[in-house]
Amino acid sequence: MRHPSLRSLLIAASALIAVPAMAQDEVLPPLVPAPDAVEPLPLAPLIVVGEGAETPAPTIEAIPRVWAPVPRDEDGRSAYGLYLSARSALSQGQTAVGSDYLTAVEALTPEQPAIQDQTFIAALMAGDLNVAARITPASTTASPVVTEAGALVTAVQSFVAGDARSANASLKANPVGAPHARAGTLIAPWIAAAAGDWDTALAEPNPTGDRLMLLFGRYHRALLLEHRSRIPEADTALKALVDDPRTAPLFRISYGEFLERQGRRDEARAFYEGALAGAPSDGPLTRALARATSRGRPPALPDYRTGAAKALTAAAAQASSEGAHEFAVVYLRLSLNLDREPETLYVLGQTLSQAGMNTAARAVLSEVPRSETAVHAAAQVQLGLSFARDDQAEEALEAFRAAAAVTPRDPRIAYLTAGQLLQLERYDEALELLNGPLLNTADQGGDTRFMRGAAYESLGRIPEAEAELWAALQLQPDEPAYLNYLGYLWVDSGTRVDEGAAMIARAHAADPDDGNIQDSLGWAQYRQGQYEVAVDTLEQAVAKEPANAEINDHLGDAYWKVGRRREAGFQWNRVLTLDPDAERRAEVERKLEQGLDL
Secondary structure, eight states, rough: OOHHHHHHHHHHHHHTTOOOHHHHHHOOOOOOEEEETSSOOOOOSSSSSOTTOSOOOOOOOOOOOOOOOOOOOOOOOOOOHHHHHHHHHHHHHOHHHHHHHHHHHHHHTOOOHHHHHHHHHHHHHHTHHHHHTTTTTOTTSSSSHHHHHHHHHHHHHHHHTTHHHHHHHHHHHHOOTSSSSSHHHHHHHHHHHHOOHHHHEEEOOOTOOOHHHHHHHHHHHHHHHHHHHHHHHHHHHHHHHHHTTTTTHHHHHHHHHHHHHHHHHHHHHHHHHHHHHHTTHHHHHHHHHHHHHHTOOOOOOOOHHHHHHHHHHHHHHHHHHTTTTHHHHHHHHHHHHHHHHHHHHHHHHHHHHHHTHHHHHHHHHHTSOTTTTTHHHOOOOOOHHHHHTTTOOOHHHHHHHHHHHOOTOOHHHHHHHHHHHHHHHHHHHHHHTSSSTTTTTTTOOOHHHHHHHHHHHHHHHHHHHHHHHHHHHHHHSSHHHHHHHHHHHHHHHHSSSHHHHHHHHHHHHHHHOHHHHHHHHHHHHTTTTTTHHHHHHHHOOOHSSOOOOHHHHHHHHHHTTOOHHHHHHHHHHHHTHHHHHHHHHHHHHHHHHHOOOO
């Protein structure tokens, strides 16, 4: 069959730009791969399990079975009911709602340490940092995941409130430990600098510690040296980072900006040109060179709060690269409380999605302001992909169009929008984009030609469809989706059955687990009169795609041809339960009444 293969290809193509190049080049901090020497952080047994997550909700201590009297709030809601409502909301990924309910339970039952711990975690994940700071768990039985996060939150919130001295004293007396030591170590120098404790702020990072903490510790120390006007030392520290080819991509923009701030524009320009020689398509480097050449204003040195926020985003990037997305969410929430950068909102939305909390992810991505054009467009693309994965087609289209509204010349967004229009069977609108100047170019890829061919085929414009599908196949001769689509078109129309069957066989060999391609193979065998073989092939296809109306219909036809009339009727009746389109429903009803022509 054709269309599910189209859907699969669109999803795959979308994944390639799930982080649009514009956003990756212009917005996102690099995700640093974990070095071999660093053990991945263990995931915390968090209360939050996002919708669709495969991991079951962890067992957590329940509130007492019997309370006398039952605690109730001023609206008459019981602690039991609020607790169950919180669990329900959190299991659906509604972190903010769940956090609100748990906060209400905690207020009614402050003597319950389990409730306090759960409320603290939920508040962190939802971004309710004032609540989290107020109820930071002090229980000796609590997990370090919770207690050390509490220490980190307390320090950051004190800093946010303007009490850097208290935050610094707390971190010096009780440094944040594992598993949040990286975040605590990176943020501590900035808080110390804000508190005027420059001995602590400029202390050399521990050379025997986590290699990434050492690198980022040296980077942040260089920025703090610049704050103290110790320019030669700052220069030496930054240059050491960019002279190492393993770390240069992470820090070269920062070193160029440092040179610009020192009035060394010619050096900065030469440095950017040298870096671009090895990375000619690097967007940030290109823009930095243009700025230095035009003598534009260089980015300012981060102040203490901004530096602390960037330290937390670095910790979050590393946590995400290790799979600890929940930890990354916490660090990004804290970062945003220090400096509400649109880029950080975007990364938080992505991270929530990676953690399986799609409802919360969408809420965050929706907050990215339209005034930040590139980041807003990237966030809308992510929203669209999230809706598309959940089969919310209209919402996905609206998000893609919102992205196109702020970046109307981006072909990637035009491609996604066209694909979504195809999913909605709005073929003429899709063709307007596919035949427009953004996508109908001399160097267009096979995916664009394939999509255009699918739109033409759906409109019954078969010669044009064949031409585009054939052109796509010439660009990618071994792509299973292309082979399957064109092969099925020829087989189903009866025009070039043997040639189409051979193409489908190649597609199946390349992707034997795809039930839709296997259906095409079985249908080709059916069209060639190989009914017994077709039955076996189509039974396997139905096993892979049991809820697909077309595949079940094909199996019914094959059963009829080999004389298994009762089973054919069963399959056709099953088709009617699978929401077939009107044309298929009418055809199946006719077959149930009259059978197939022999």
